[in-house]
Amino acid sequence: GAGVSQTPSNKVTEKGKYVELRCDPISGHTALYWYRQSLGQGPEFLIYFQGTGAADDSGLPNDRFFAVRPEGSVSTLKIQRTERGDSAVYLCASSPRAREEQYFGPGTRLTVT
Amino acid sequence: AQSVTQLDSQVPVFEEAPVELRCNYSSSVSVYLFWYVQYPNQGLQLLLKYLSGSTLVKGINGFEAEFNKSQTSFHLRKPSVHISDTAEYFCAVSDSGGSNYKLTFGKGTLLTVNP
Numbered sequence: 420g421a422g423v424s425q426t427p428s429n430k431v432t433e434k435g436k437y438v439e440l441r442c443d444p445i446s447g448h449t450a451l452y453w454y455r456q457s458l459g460q461g462p463e464f465l466i467y468f469q470g471t472g473a474a475d476d477s478g479l480p481n482d483r484f485f486a487v488r489p490e491g492s493v494s495t496l497k498i499q500r501t502e503r504g505d506s507a508v509y510l511c512a513s514s515p516r517a518r519e520e521q522y523f524g525p526g527t528r529l530t531v532t
Numbered sequence: 533a534q535s536v537t538q539l540d541s542q543v544p545v546f547e548e549a550p551v552e553l554r555c556n557y558s559s560s561v562s563v564y565l566f567w568y569v570q571y572p573n574q575g576l577q578l579l580l581k582y583l584s585g586s587t588l589v590k591g592i593n594g595f596e597a598e599f600n601k602s603q604t605s606f607h608l609r610k611p612s613v614h615i616s617d618t619a620e621y622f623c624a625v626s627d628s629g630g631s632n633y634k635l636t637f638g639k640g641t642l643l644t645v646n647p
Contacts, residue, residue: 422575423575450633452633454635459639460639460640461536461622461624461637461638461639461640462576462622462635462637463637464634464635464636467633467634475631475633475634478634510575510576512575512576514633517633518632518633520578520581521578521633521635522575523568523575523576523577524575525573525574525575526575
C-alpha cells in the first residue's frame with residue numbers, strides 16, 4: 420500500500436519568506452509526527468499529533484514554526500519568516516495508533532537562501 | 533532526557549565481511565531502543581527494536597542487535613554484508629513511559645559495502 424508521502428520533495432525559498440510543507444500519512448494512521456534533520460545530524464523531534472490535536476509540540480524551535488492537522492489526516496508544517504538556519508530535511512512519520520511503530524516519509528528538503 | 537552516540541560516522545567494509553555499527557545511549561529512565569536504515573532518497577525504515585525481554589533482537593535483512601544495559605549499548609551486527617546494505621544507519625532511543633513516541637536519534641553511520 421501507499422506509504423507516507425511528503426510534498427514538495429524540494430523547496431527553495433528566500434530568507435524571510437513563508438513556507439508550507441505537506442504530509443500525507445498512511446491511511447487510517449491516527450498518530451503523526453514531524454522531525455527535522457539538519458546536515459550531518461540525526462532527525463530531531465518537532466511535534467506529535469494524536470488525531471487533530473497537537474499532543475506534544477515541545478520540539479518546535481520557536482514561534483515561527485507551527486503545524487496543523489485539521490481533519491486528523493493530512494498535516495501541514497508552516498514556517499514564517501524563514502531563516503538560513505531553517506535549511507534542513509523535514510521528515511514526517513505516522514503510526515496506526517499512538518506509541519506504535521513510526522513509518523517515515525522521504526522528507527522535504529528545505530533550502531533557505 | 534536521552535541522548536545517543538554513534539561512535540563511527542563512516543564504516544567501509546568489503547562484501548561478505550561481518551560488520552558492527554556501534555551505538556551508546558544515555559538516559560535516566562528505562563528506554564526502548566531502535567535501529568533505522570535510510571537508503572538514498574527514501575524514508576527511514578525500521579530494522580529492529582528492543583522493548584523488553586530477550587536482549588538479543590533480530591531484525592530484517594539479517595541484522596541483529598544486542599541490548600547491554602550495564603554498558604548502555606545497542607550495537608548492530610550482520611555476519612555477512614551485501615552491496616545492497618550500503619545505506620545510512622541511525623540508532624534511536626525513547627523512554628519507555630508516556631513519552632515513548634518521541635524518538636531521539638544519533639547522528640548516523642554511513643555503511644559503505646565495497647565489492
